[in-house]
Amino acid sequence: MEAVGNPTAPVYGVAAEFQCARDLYHAAEKIRDAGFSKWDVFSPFPIHGMDEAMGLKRSILGKLVFFGGLTGFLTAVTMEFGTSSFLYPLIVAGKPTNLYTVPAFFPIMFELTILISAFTAVFGMLIMNGLPRLNHQLFNWDRFKKVTEDKFFVAIESEDPKFSTRSVQDFLESLGGTNITTIHGD
Amino acid sequence: MSNATAEHPEHLTEDEKQLVRKPLVLNNRTMGWISDYISSIVEGKTPTWWYVSMAITVPLTLMCLALLGYLISTGVGVWGNNHPIGWAWDITNFVFWIGIGHAGTLISAILFLTRQKWRTSINRAAEAMTLFAVVCAGIYPALHVGRVWMAWWLAPVPNANAIWQNFRSPLLWDVFAVSTYFTVSVLFWYTGLIPDLATLRDRCTTKIRKFIYGVLALGWRGGNRQWRHYEMAYLILAGLSTPLVLSVHSVVSFDFATSVVPGWHTTIFPPYFVAGAIFGGFAMVLTIMIPACAIYKPLHDLVTTDHVNKMCKIILLTGSIVGYAYLMELFVAWYSANPYERAAFWYRAFGPYWWAYWSMMFCNVVAPQIFWFKYFRTHLVWVWVIVQFPNAGMWFERFVIIATTLARDFTPSAWGMFHPTWVDICTFIGTFGLFGTLFLLFIRFLPMICMFEVKAVLPEADPHHGEANH
Numbered sequence: 001m002e003a004v005g006n007p008t009a010p011v012y013g014v015a016a017e018f019q020c021a022r023d024l025y026h027a028a029e030k031i032r033d034a035g036f037s038k039w040d041v042f043s044p045f046p047i048h049g050m051d052e053a054m055g056l057k058r059s060i061l062g063k064l065v066f067f068g069g070l071t072g073f074l075t076a077v078t079m080e081f082g083t084s085s086f087l088y089p090l091i092v093a094g095k096p097t098n099l100y101t102v103p104a105f106f107p108i109m110f111e112l113t114i115l116i117s118a119f120t121a122v123f124g125m126l127i128m129n130g131l132p133r134l135n136h137q138l139f140n141w142d143r144f145k146k147v148t149e150d151k152f153f154v155a156i157e158s159e160d161p162k163f164s165t166r167s168v169q170d171f172l173e174s175l176g177g178t179n180i181t182t183i184h185g186d
Numbered sequence: 187m188s189n190a191t192a193e194h195p196e197h198l199t200e201d202e203k204q205l206v207r208k209p210l211v212l213n214n215r216t217m218g219w220i221s222d223y224i225s226s227i228v229e230g231k232t233p234t235w236w237y238v239s240m241a242i243t244v245p246l247t248l249m250c251l252a253l254l255g256y257l258i259s260t261g262v263g264v265w266g267n268n269h270p271i272g273w274a275w276d277i278t279n280f281v282f283w284i285g286i287g288h289a290g291t292l293i294s295a296i297l298f299l300t301r302q303k304w305r306t307s308i309n310r311a312a313e314a315m316t317l318f319a320v321v322c323a324g325i326y327p328a329l330h331v332g333r334v335w336m337a338w339w340l341a342p343v344p345n346a347n348a349i350w351q352n353f354r355s356p357l358l359w360d361v362f363a364v365s366t367y368f369t370v371s372v373l374f375w376y377t378g379l380i381p382d383l384a385t386l387r388d389r390c391t392t393k394i395r396k397f398i399y400g401v402l403a404l405g406w407r408g409g410n411r412q413w414r415h416y417e418m419a420y421l422i423l424a425g426l427s428t429p430l431v432l433s434v435h436s437v438v439s440f441d442f443a444t445s446v447v448p449g450w451h452t453t454i455f456p457p458y459f460v461a462g463a464i465f466g467g468f469a470m471v472l473t474i475m476i477p478a479c480a481i482y483k484p485l486h487d488l489v490t491t492d493h494v495n496k497m498c499k500i501i502l503l504t505g506s507i508v509g510y511a512y513l514m515e516l517f518v519a520w521y522s523a524n525p526y527e528r529a530a531f532w533y534r535a536f537g538p539y540w541w542a543y544w545s546m547m548f549c550n551v552v553a554p555q556i557f558w559f560k561y562f563r564t565h566l567v568w569v570w571v572i573v574q575f576p577n578a579g580m581w582f583e584r585f586v587i588i589a590t591t592l593a594r595d596f597t598p599s600a601w602g603m604f605h606p607t608w609v610d611i612c613t614f615i616g617t618f619g620l621f622g623t624l625f626l627l628f629i630r631f632l633p634m635i636c637m638f639e640v641k642a643v644l645p646e647a648d649p650h651h652g653e654a655n656h
Contacts, residue, residue, distance in 0.1 A: 025649035054411075092354060111433070112366070119373070
């Protein structure tokens with residue numbers, strides 16, 4: 001079996017290559033059924049139904065974004081009523097500055113809700129994905145560069161309680177993986 | 187119908203054959219080809235046409251910047267704005283550019299939510315176009331305030347005078363709407379770029395490129411544990427952008443609609459502005475994409491005639507909505523029995539700016555009707571020529587709304603005409619240079635087509651591809 005990275009560094013995991021989305025999908029189902037927990041499949045595009053094949057739950061990002069949106073909305077409410085009703089009531093065309101003025105405040109409430117929600121969606125996604133980062137052990141493997149082109153990979157990490165280099169290598173081979181490689185850190 | 191039968195249409199009856207969808211990518215292009223070809227546009231030697239184009243657009247951009255410097259140093263009087271036409275080409279051009287900036291988000295958000303998969307090959311360029319159009323648009327409201335160094339007064343920050351903004355003013359809504367729109371569009375565009383930047387990073391041969399694309403790709407690895415959050419983020423951004431894109435031009439229209447000026451004070455403005463923005467935006471997408479695909483011919487396998495056909499149908503639809511709105515405006519002006527409202531529309535059509543009104547009518551209502559004929563929707567040269575009418579017509583629309591209305595106010599003593607100065611004209615031409623320069627830089631340094639999304643619509647991207655039943 002091949003090994004990449006610094007051989008004296010700790011093992012990150014064992015990875016295998018697959019040729020198409022279908023093979024990767026079925027491999028994922030079997031890895032899930034075998035009870036691994038620290039593993040991932042890598043593909044050039046999101047594969048429909050892969051979350052179920054891996055046994056992953058729905059992303060919680062939507063819930064985070066709700067609170068982001070709420071933050072934006074409350075910011076606008078505070079800013080608009082705080083300044084226009086209390087700090088500096090500006091009478092224009094005899095219009096009130098109290099609660100009845102809310103229709104005129106609505107556009108900015110809407111815009112700030114959207115703005116903070118969008119920031120939460122993007123930065124929440126990055127944080128949950130552990131990004132940005134400049135390097136990763138998997139990048140030590142040259143073949144892995146094809147993951148952004150047209151190849152598919154599975155990696156089972158050494159932190160998984162069921163991990164042992166030998167057995168995982170055999171397991172991935174039995175799933176039809178090729179170029180099975182042990183990945184070391186730097 | 188399962189994919190297995192779709193791949194073997196010879197087993198199907200005539201009726202069933204009509205149900206088989208056309209492939210979105212032609213000539214059986216593979217995933218590898220998509221990466222290779224799209225990346226090669228960025229990685230290859232800079233073509234001569236690119237330098238030639240830049241030699242035109244960069245001087246125009248510099249002219250635009252120089253004239254803006256002239257305006258800031260001299261005063262807003264270098265433009266032709268004056269009583270009674272205080273809003274003239276500046277706001278016309280602002281609304282023109284911001285309208286163009288709507289098609290990108292429409293394609294990326296609304297067509298995404300409605301699962302129109304054909305959008306995948308045009309959304310990246312359309313989103314880029316959105317950003318650059320909003321950059322051009324932003325110049326005008328920022329500069330027309332006159333003393334630009336006081337533009338920060340628009341921001342609600344504590345100041346020594348203890349003055350706060352009027353949050354009930356549509357002009358302040360506009361500041362929030364446009365800046366939110368720009369920010370969210372950047373986030374949406376960049377989020378879409380991350381996996382493709384990773385593709386460029388993984389293909390890099392030189393250290394500098396590897397560093398730059400490596401940093402920009404943020405360490406993306408394409409793991410499904412990343413994709414699932416990524417896809418959720420993309421879905422949420424699409425969901426957020428859909429009401430946002432509809433709100434931005436509505437808020438722009440409030441600048442007019444909440445005033446008491448005849449011809450502006452109307453409730454039809456928000457939907458009519460949004461339809462017009464989509465109409466003009468799609469025209470600009472086609473104006474740019476048709477030449478780009480003519481230069482990079484294999485792109486025709488990704489941006490097919492079918493794509494162009496669909497975009498022409500959207501132009502036809504939105505153009506007809508705009509035409510309906512024009513007629514409804516006339517009807518309501520008559521039906522209101524308000525003499526000022528009636529006069530405003532009479533002067534639009536038959537007053538001193540009659541030529542602008544009828545240019546608008548012809549370009550936006552009459553000319554796009556030719557897209558009822560399939561021949562004109564599927565022959566690219568014709569399409570390109572015809573979409574120039576909406577491009578011009580949408581500028582005339584904004585000019586008509588702004589200038590003709592202000593030129594004929596309530597009392598004849600307040601009547602007047604607008605004459606653009608050379609600074610007005612050259613600044614406007616310069617914004618096209620800025621738009622072109624940014625777009626050329628985009629084509630040269632970033633993938634013009636969203637590679638990972640196009641790969642995902644290939645038949646072999648389906649995890650059940652080739653299986654008999656599922």
